Amino acid sequence: MNPISLEALAAEVPDGAMLALPPDNSLPSVALAKALIRRGVRNLRLVGVPVSGFATDILIGAGCVTSVQTSAVSLGEAGFAPRFSAALRAGKIKVIDATCPAIHTMLQAAEKGVPFMPLRGLIGSDILANRPDWKVVPNPFATNGEDPIVLLPALNPDFVCFHALMADEEGNVWVGRRRECATIAHASKRALVTVERVVPGNFLEDERLASGAINATYISGIAIAERGARPVALLDEYGFDGAYVSEYARMARSEEGFAAWCAREVFEQKAQAAE
Amino acid sequence: MTEIKLEERITVALAKLILDPSAPPARHIAVGAASPMPAAACWLVKKQGNPVRLSLLHKRSGNPFTEGTRELFDLTGQGRIDLFFLGGGQIDGSANLNLVGTGEWPGMGVRFPGSFGSAFMYFMTPRTILFREEHTPRVFVEKVDNISAPGVSPPGVFRRGTAQALVTGRCVFRFHPDRARFSLESVHPGETVESVRDATGFAFDVAGDVPFTPDPTPEELALLRGPICDEMMETYPEFCTRVFGRKQAA
Known part of the structure; x- marks a missing residue:
């Protein structure tokens, strides 16, 4: 090149x-x-x-x-x-x-070619409240309770x-x-x-x-x-x-x-x- | 140079909290952006001979991360970072942090730089020490305008820890996550319970006589102004010049 x-x-x-x-x-x-x-x-x-x-x-x-x-x-x-x-x-x-790890995580999802990746934290932050593109779902692998977790779209x-x-x-x-x-x-x-x-x-x-x-x-x-x-x-x-x-x-x-x-x-x- | 600078007092108070035997052990401490006093406190703990691993995010030479800055968050996600430091443009009586700004989202009053990693780190480290030198009612408010990171979380939300304490230019507060309130642990010389109350926008608890925050010892000051300043000069030249009187290289 x-x-x-x-x-x-x-x-x-x-x-x-x-x-x-x-x-x-x-x-x-x-x-x-x-x-x-x-x-x-x-x-x-x-x-x-x-x-x-x-x-x-x-x-x-x-x-x-x-x-x-x-x-x-x-x-x-x-x-x-x-x-x-x-x-x-x-x-x-x-x-x-x-928030810093959310940016990294969204890029890592794109790096892997998957549509989203989960990230801990964020729940209760106004960052999340102002991000309609971020979703909270129950952890599908949780064994004890719902365990809500944030999903971030690939960037x-x-x-x-x-x-x-x-x-x-x-x-x-x-x-x-x-x-x-x-x-x-x-x-x-x-x-x-x-x-x-x-x-x-x-x-x-x-x-x-x-x-x-x-x-x-x-x-x-x-x-x-x-x-x-x-x-x-x-x-x-x-x-x-x-x-x-x-x-x-x-x-x-x-x-x-x-x-x-x-x-x-x-x-x-x-x-x-x-x- | 014998006069004790406020920054030195805060740094030594932070170091004592790092070593607090009633808190979970701090084997691996990370220090983020714009944190010269926490970085100095960590160096003090280390140079006093305590076995602790320091990961300074903004260290240029010898940076600890070989996978980029995301490695800090990956380490913390796994639970490998025991202690982190956070500040805030506003901090309220429930230890909610606002690093975004005042007024309507996203800080249409006074915009602060932004939330950095707070919305993750505050949840995922077993303990966080809060620091903010400016101790005024505009910083320590009853309720933050915007929440970058919440002080406590409802049951069922994954969270490893909360604030341990808050160190300011006037005092040291201890945080009690069970009741989501601060109590006054010590006041710096020249302050009283009343002067702290006047400068604080949130209500806090006071139990018995509140002692003064101890002065840094001559040994601590010598470490700070000598070898610790040497370590920090590359990352925080302005701070080292202003606080430790170190001349910058031309």
Whole structure:
């Protein structure tokens, strides 16, 4: 699989797509989120696996998003996600709340190709009360009493985007221990992946690399984006840029501030890189 | 640096609750997102020589999970995690947690980040220690606006445990699941039963004289400000700088 350009990768995602994103501790592709903003994508239905962070907030701020299914949206130590909060208050996005293991479980059902999976907990939570698509049934195997349990439908996103450390010549990508990226790739129709670099060989031939790899069969497109997770950390490659996120959190408190940030960090940066 | 920071007092109070001999044993403790004080309390318990396994969800290097974050929930589903920590934007007198927001669902007043794993973890761990530094009537309310995770469950609903206690910036409450109420266990120096009552939106029980929460010992403070700060710097640099006075690397 030959890498394509970042902008070409972003062009693969049509308006209205359901797009799953990992959170800030698990390989989000901030580079691709910025490219999606430049492409002017609209009406994305985001899924936070299992929560949402920086990439989600900038996509919402740029008006690319119509709904978010997630278990939380936060900028970590930099606090609440400002454009998410503002968009919810203004009625510009629909928020579908979940709880972390429910998101994982719905994706695992899709991964297995079964229509639903059960999950413990949740009974008595208003999350459940606001999820007409989740059902409570008696445990059919219970030996003592009814034992109510929640059933969650399979979740099959149109796309997942994440940032892997590297790809090989065969199009396998390597994410190390961040295996939720594998679960989302298995469960989604198409996986678009940015990488720091492409290396010779085949990860699946190397016993030490194979367990951290995602087979190319699940990958629909790869683009090289050096520092593509920035400002988020990438495994042991580079750390979290707290100052960058704090500045964003300050500027994005207002719509004008976000627009100025976006002009500088999403559009100008790209123009400079192209020169 | 001898002044005891409130965060240090809360951390040491959390550590004492982890080691509470009347609670089920804590052999394997997990710490989730945005939890620097619980993480520090766990490190304190461990560095004091207690045999405990710590799984810190947000640790970047040496992260304990090799199957992604879902492994935390799978472990907890099986009953392999003994203790977890939860906070809340609102917590009420029955230990219901609201991490979603105030007003109409899904938080049309003030939106909080969201429920994270609370709606599962609160049911599936044998005990949960609640923590929230801000102790005001807007946080500790009579009834939460929205329930992320309920404090108690009716008979017949599968549940391994409930809150053990709630540690705040003013006091330590003990939770009694049989009557779904808190009682006041200790007040931090400078507080009284009355000052805690004034700052709390829910009714709670008081039995006899309420002692002060003990000060952290010099040994505990030295551990927190030295080796524990070292462990936490990568995950919580802002907290380590603010509380322990540690300079961040350029």
